[in-house]
Amino acid sequence: MLLETEGLTKRFGGITAVDGVDFALEAGELCSIIGPNGAGKTTFFNLLTGVLEPSDGRIRFDPPADDGARAEAGPTAAGGAASAAANGTGSAVDITAASPDETALAGIHRSYQITNLFPTLSVLENVRVAAQASRGNDSWKLWRNVTEFEDHYAEATAILERIGLAAEAETVTENLSHGEKRSLEIGVALAGDPDLLLLDEPTAGVSSEGVDEVVALIEDVAADHSVMLIEHNMEVVMDISDRIAVLHRGELIADGPPEDVRGDEAVQEAYLGGYGREGSAGDGSAVGGDADGDADGDAGADRDGDAAADGGRRASVGGDTR
Numbered sequence: 419m420l421l422e423t424e425g426l427t428k429r430f431g432g433i434t435a436v437d438g439v440d441f442a443l444e445a446g447e448l449c450s451i452i453g454p455n456g457a458g459k460t461t462f463f464n465l466l467t468g469v470l471e472p473s474d475g476r477i478r479f480d481p482p483a484d485d486g487a488r489a490e491a492g493p494t495a496a497g498g499a500a501s502a503a504a505n506g507t508g509s510a511v512d513i514t515a516a517s518p519d520e521t522a523l524a525g526i527h528r529s530y531q532i533t534n535l536f537p538t539l540s541v542l543e544n545v546r547v548a549a550q551a552s553r554g555n556d557s558w559k560l561w562r563n564v565t566e567f568e569d570h571y572a573e574a575t576a577i578l579e580r581i582g583l584a585a586e587a588e589t590v591t592e593n594l595s596h597g598e599k600r601s602l603e604i605g606v607a608l609a610g611d612p613d614l615l616l617l618d619e620p621t622a623g624v625s626s627e628g629v630d631e632v633v634a635l636i637e638d639v640a641a642d643h644s645v646m647l648i649e650h651n652m653e654v655v656m657d658i659s660d661r662i663a664v665l666h667r668g669e670l671i672a673d674g675p676p677e678d679v680r681g682d683e684a685v686q687e688a689y690l691g692g693y694g695r696e697g698s699a700g701d702g703s704a705v706g707g708d709a710d711g712d713a714d715g716d717a718g719a720d721r722d723g724d725a726a727a728d729g730g731r732r733a734s735v736g737g738d739t740r
C-alpha cells in the first residue's frame with residue numbers, strides 16, 4: 419500500500435472536518451475524492467501533506483523501494499517528526515506529524531485549489547524553483563548562481579514539454595490563460611518526481627475547451643504516478659478515476675470503482691442528487707452544491723469565506739491570482 423490512513427480525524431472546535439477516515443491507496447491508482455462543499459476533502463489533503471496536524475489517527479506512506487533513500491533523507495532526517503516504520507520495503511514512514519516540507523521530501527506533492535504560482539516569474543522559473551526546492555538539501559542555495567543548477571533547468575524544461583507549455587517557457591506566468599496556469603500548477607507539483615500527486619480541483623474555473631486539456635494532462639501524469647484528485651466535475655471523475663472515495667460530513671461513506679459509487683444510494687442522497695441515474699440528465703456538469711440541504715452552519719460551503727478561521731496554516735489562500 420502506498421498510503422494508508424487509520425482513524426484519521428481533524429476537529430476545528432466543534433466541527434469534525436475529517437472523522438475517523440480509514441483510507442488506503444495502492445501505488446499506481448488514480449483515486450478521486452468527492453463530496454459536497456464542506457465535506458472535508460481539502461482538510462483531508464491538508465492532513466496528508468502536513469499542512470494540518472491530525473487531532474487523531476495515523477498516516478503511513480510507503481513509497482516504492484527504489485525511493486528508500488529519499489524516504490530516509492525525508493521526514494526522518496528532516497526533523498524527526500516522522501519516524502521510520504518496519505514493513506516489507508523498509509522505507510515506510512509514519513507521516514502523521516510530518517510538516518509540509520517533510521511530506522514533500524518523502525514524495526507527496528500537491529497542486530492547490532487556489533493558484534499557488536509566482537505570477538511575475540517566467541513559466542520555466544516557476545518549475546525550476548519547485549525542482550530546486552524539492553531537493554531539500556539544495557534549497558539553501560536558492561539564491562546562488564543559477565548556472566550551478568543546470569539539472570534543475572533540464573528537469574523543468576522536460577516538465578514543460580510534458581505539460582504542453584514548452585513554447586511559453588519565457589512567458590511571465592501572470593500572462594498565461596487560466597487553463598494554462600492550472601497545467602503549470604500540475605507541472606510545479608511534478609517537479610521533484612513525486613510518488614504521490616494530490617490535485618485539488620485542477621479544472622476549477624477552466625473553460626470547457628481548457629478542461630479537456632487539463633484532463634488529458636491528468637491522465638498522462640496518472641500513467642506513471644499515483645494520483646489523488648479532488649474534483650466536482652462528475653463527468654471528469656467518472657471518466658478518469660480507477661476508484662472514487664466519497665466524503666460526507668468528514669466521514670468516508672463510500673469507496674469503490676466509479677460504477678459502484680454512482681449507484682450507491684447514500685452517495686446519491688448525500689451528493690450526486692440523481693447524477694448518472696437512468697433517465698437523469700447526467701450531463702456531467704459540476705455537482706458542487708452543498709447537498710446537505712441543512713442549516714448546520716456548514717461553513718465549508720463558502721470556500722473563500724473561511725480564510726480567517728484558518729489560523730494561518732493555509733498559506734495559499736491569499737495567493738489567489740485568478
Ligand SMILES: Nc1ncnc2c1ncn2[C@@H]1O[C@H](COP(=O)(O)OP(=O)(O)OP(=O)(O)O)[C@@H](O)[C@H]1O
Nearest residue numbers: 430435455456457458459460461717718721727728
Ligand atoms: N482551518 C479551518 N478552521 C476551521 N474550520 C475549518 C478549517 N478548514 C476547514 N474547516 C471546516 O471544516 C469543514 C470541511 O472543510 P473543507 O474545506 O475540508 O471541505 P471541502 O470538502 O474541501 O469543501 P469544498 O468542496 O467547498 O472545497 C468545513 O465545515 C469547514 O468550514
